[in-house]
Amino acid sequence: MSQLTIVFISLSGNTLSFVKRLSDYLAFQNITTRQINIKELDHQTFPVEEPFVAILPTYLEGGNGVDTGDVEILTNPLDDFIASHDNYRNCFGIIGSGNRNFNNQYCLTAKQYSKRFGFPMLGDFELRGTISDIERLAAIILEAQANFSK
Numbered sequence: 001m002s003q004l005t006i007v008f009i010s011l012s013g014n015t016l017s018f019v020k021r022l023s024d025y026l027a028f029q030n031i032t033t034r035q036i037n038i039k040e041l042d043h044q045t046f047p048v049e050e051p052f053v054a055i056l057p058t059y060l061e062g063g064n065g066v067d068t069g070d071v072e073i074l075t076n077p078l079d080d081f082i083a084s085h086d087n088y089r090n091c092f093g094i095i096g097s098g099n100r101n102f103n104n105q106y107c108l109t110a111k112q113y114s115k116r117f118g119f120p121m122l123g124d125f126e127l128r129g130t131i132s133d134i135e136r137l138a139a140i141i142l143e144a145q146a147n148f149s150k
Helices: 014-027 076-090 100-105 108-117 131-147
Strands: 002-008 031-037 052-057 091-098 121-126
Touching: 002 014, 002 076, 002 131, 014 031, 014 052, 014 091, 014 131, 052 076, 052 108, 052 131, 076 091, 076 108, 091 100, 091 108, 091 131, 108 121, 121 131
Parallel strands: 002 031, 002 052, 052 091, 091 121
Antiparallel strands: none
16 A cells, blocks of 8 residues: 655635545545645644645635735644654645635645745645546546656
């Protein structure tokens, strides 16, 4: 049985729901998941030695995400966790979630993390995601994990 580590933050429960359903889906493929929910860590950090995928929602304040800027709010502890202990070196990709009603700001935080830390944005899903999102992103995650080299 192989393993996948998922580092994520969930504030409203949407991302947590997606991670749980993704983990259940992967379990049927004999893949166990190690879930690290940053919200539960109370700003603690530690090294993640194995390759992992990061998943986060988008919470921004101000601007339109294109020419008038934006400020990340609420998800900063995930940024701190990925930056600490050089954990970003073991992240093989990130997945963003959001609400398409926010247009240019949809999944903007994941895009910014991808650029800042140098790992690819693997995909996105809206709100809690659908079963189609889970199936699609599971395949992308597993391929990215298999191709990852530190």
